[in-house]
Amino acid sequence: MEVISDIIGIVFTYVLVSNVILTQFLGLCPFIGVSKNTESAVGMGFAVTFVITLATLFTWMLYNWLLVPAGLEYLKVISFILVIASLVQFVEMFVKKNSPSLYKALGIYLPLITTNCAVMGIALLVVEVEKLSLFNSVLAGFSAGIGFLVAILLMSAIREQLEIEWVPKGLKGTPIAFISAGLMAMAFMAFDKALLMNLVG
Amino acid sequence: MNIVLGILFAIISIGILGALLGALLSFASEKLKVEEDERVKNLEAILPQYNCGACGYSGCSGYADAVINGGEEINKCTPGGESLLVSISALLGVEATNKERMVAQVHCRGGQETSKDQYNYDGIKDCNAKYQLYSGDKLCKFGCLGDGSCINVCPVNAISYDEDNLVWVDKDKCVGCEKCVDICPTNVMKMIPYTADYIVACSSQEKGKDVKNKCSVGCIACSICVRKFPEAGFVVDKNLSSVDYTIKSDRTAVSEACPVKCIIHPYKEK
Numbered sequence: 001m002e003v004i005s006d007i008i009g010i011v012f013t014y015v016l017v018s019n020v021i022l023t024q025f026l027g028l029c030p031f032i033g034v035s036k037n038t039e040s041a042v043g044m045g046f047a048v049t050f051v052i053t054l055a056t057l058f059t060w061m062l063y064n065w066l067l068v069p070a071g072l073e074y075l076k077v078i079s080f081i082l083v084i085a086s087l088v089q090f091v092e093m094f095v096k097k098n099s100p101s102l103y104k105a106l107g108i109y110l111p112l113i114t115t116n117c118a119v120m121g122i123a124l125l126v127v128e129v130e131k132l133s134l135f136n137s138v139l140a141g142f143s144a145g146i147g148f149l150v151a152i153l154l155m156s157a158i159r160e161q162l163e164i165e166w167v168p169k170g171l172k173g174t175p176i177a178f179i180s181a182g183l184m185a186m187a188f189m190a191f192d193k194a195l196l197m198n199l200v201g
Numbered sequence: 202m203n204i205v206l207g208i209l210f211a212i213i214s215i216g217i218l219g220a221l222l223g224a225l226l227s228f229a230s231e232k233l234k235v236e237e238d239e240r241v242k243n244l245e246a247i248l249p250q251y252n253c254g255a256c257g258y259s260g261c262s263g264y265a266d267a268v269i270n271g272g273e274e275i276n277k278c279t280p281g282g283e284s285l286l287v288s289i290s291a292l293l294g295v296e297a298t299n300k301e302r303m304v305a306q307v308h309c310r311g312g313q314e315t316s317k318d319q320y321n322y323d324g325i326k327d328c329n330a331k332y333q334l335y336s337g338d339k340l341c342k343f344g345c346l347g348d349g350s351c352i353n354v355c356p357v358n359a360i361s362y363d364e365d366n367l368v369w370v371d372k373d374k375c376v377g378c379e380k381c382v383d384i385c386p387t388n389v390m391k392m393i394p395y396t397a398d399y400i401v402a403c404s405s406q407e408k409g410k411d412v413k414n415k416c417s418v419g420c421i422a423c424s425i426c427v428r429k430f431p432e433a434g435f436v437v438d439k440n441l442s443s444v445d446y447t448i449k450s451d452r453t454a455v456s457e458a459c460p461v462k463c464i465i466h467p468y469k470e471k
Contacts, residue, residue, distance in 0.1 A: 075211055079218055086222040090229050097233040164325045 009196060010136055014143035016191040020118050021151040022184055027118025031152055032177055034109070041156035042149070047109035049145025052119050054091065055084045056141030059123040060134055073128075080123055081115060088114040118148060155181065240293075241269045247288050248278060251356045253378035255279045268293075276300055280357075280376030302395040304375040305360075305382060306467045307368045309345040309389040310402040314365070316344055316416040332386035340415040343405040345389045351381035369469050393467055399444060399452040400467040406439040420463050430455045 018024055021031050027048070034044040059080050067073055092110045096103045113119060122144045126137040158180050167176050245265040252260035256277035258267055267273040268289075275289045282302055290296060322331055322338040328350035331337050337346045345368055352360045352368065359374035360381060370381070372395060381390045389404045401420055405412050409421030420442050426435040427442070433455050434448030442464075444452070456464040 070214065072211060072214055075215060078215060082215070082219055082222055086226050089226055093229050093233040096235050164327065 006136065007139060008199070010132075010140050011143045011146075012191075012196055012199065014122075014140050015147040015150065016188065017193060017196055019147040019151055019188055019191075020122060020144045021148060022181070022188040024121065025185075026121040027113075027116055027148060028181075030109075030112060030116065030118075031148075031155060031181070032174060034112075035152050035155040035159055035177070037160060038153065038156045040109075041152045043106060044109045044112075045145075045149030045152050047106045048113055048116070048118065048148045049142065050106065051084075051088055051091075051110070051113050051116075052122050052145040052148075053138060053142045054087060055080075055119050055123050056126055056137045057134075058083055058087055060127050060137045063127045064134075076124065076128065077120075080120060084119055084123065085114045118144070151184070154184065158184075238269060241265050243292060244268060244289065247285065247292065249280045249285065249376070251280050251376065251378065253280060253356050253376070253380060255376075255378040279303065280378055282376075303377045303392045304372040304395050304467075305351075305370050305377070305379065305390050306372070306393050306400055307345050307351075307370065307389050308391050308400060308402055308404045309343070309387075310367060310418045310463065310465065311339065311341060311344045311416045312347075312365045312367050315418045316341060317414075329384070329386050337387065341405055341407075341412070341419065343387055343389065343403075343407070344416065344419075346387060350384050350386075351390055354380045354384045356380065363469055372468055394446050397444070397446055397467050399456055399464050401435075401442045401444060401463060402465050403441065403463045406441050408440055412440075418461055418463050421461055423460060425458055425460065426455050426464065429458060 014020070020026050021028065030044055030048070035041050062079060062083055063073075063076060067076060067079065072079075088110055092103075095106065095110075122141055126132050126140045130140070132140055155177070159177055162176055162180070171179070241262075242265075245262050248261040248265060250261050254260070256264045256279075258264040264273070264278065268275055275293065275295055276286055278285055279300075279302070281289075317340045318338050319335065319340045320338055322334065324330055324334070326348045328337075328346040328348045331346050331348055336342045337344075339346065347366060347368060349360075349362070349368065352358075352362075356378060357374055357376050359371045359376070360368060361371070363369055370390075377392070379392065382388075382392060387404070391404075393400055403412075403416075403418070403420035405416070405419045407415075409423060412419040412421050420440075422437050422440040422442065424437050424442075426433065427437050430452075432448075433450045433452050434445040435455065436443055436445055452464070456462075
């Protein structure tokens, strides 16, 4: 029971309560840059999910099995960058070789997020601040990716509609996108820890 | 001294980590190298890159792959036309017969002046959205809704409004990808041969009397074009005249004889 409520708690926290974009304001660059149409937004969302999940797995192992025993915790930022960047490169090559169709769907987005702050932020958060176990870290990473996917998908739907609505000239394009993102962030404030407590006890 | 050791230790560990990852990546780039077919690449390079899907494949790269590896015909690329066919033949050493070049045109000339409205539309500027509302604002259910969904979808900007807000396809720019045909809710966008000299610019299948009540330039199926000019290749079916383009003939006289003047050139006269 303990495990299940843990899982629910982590998923709920990272998808909704501390949504990587709308609550923690990480990864705004792809959020604004790639949310112009739903198709690319979905591609980007899945690529981010994929990368964050893998990155949390590897950075957790690096941090807890290498850096902590060697007393090198202060090198976490630079070593995480190294590991995440080369990991994404490696995965890109691997996918290109073994699954051309997956490469077509995700390939162009992968290099864009090699050193994205959302990936880095979640990795640092789960291994250092929250100190989760390996499984929970990977789950948290996956949930954060899904949170990103949800946010960018909603955003792309809003922006597709904004394209055909009348918008004041000075706000056309990115400004109105930021205003919408701000309103979405306010709406996401409804999901908070108290709600979570009531749900899982 | 301790500080110096600490710094050295940090430098060395990061150095080792970096070297390991670098070695892994360079190893992987050798091991996981993807052999790309040069022929596919070369063929893709000469395709027009509209990714319009007229060939039936997901894009130019999909078509190039199908031609090289799937034995697909080389004349499926309508946008490329004859010149592309020549260059593909030269590249692959395959002969292929050309298909006749087809272009799209709007088969409706009902505008603000000529065609009556059933209500005033004030929604978003999109034909399919307008069509949801009582099949559009025109009384005629077969006409061009004029909100330019075809203009937005055209990959080569061949479609535009004229001064009367009627939609025209520029046949020289049109690459025949049929995207506009697919998106048009009332199906007034139809494919005609590039060489077509006249079209029947109406799509209404209603009875002549009903057409007359709704629009002054609609085909009333009077059959003058069929009876008076049997050699011109006109056919009246479902209360609508159409041209059989396999019959080559001069249709200027027919155009003049049409009482509602809906047999017109498929291009805007300058």
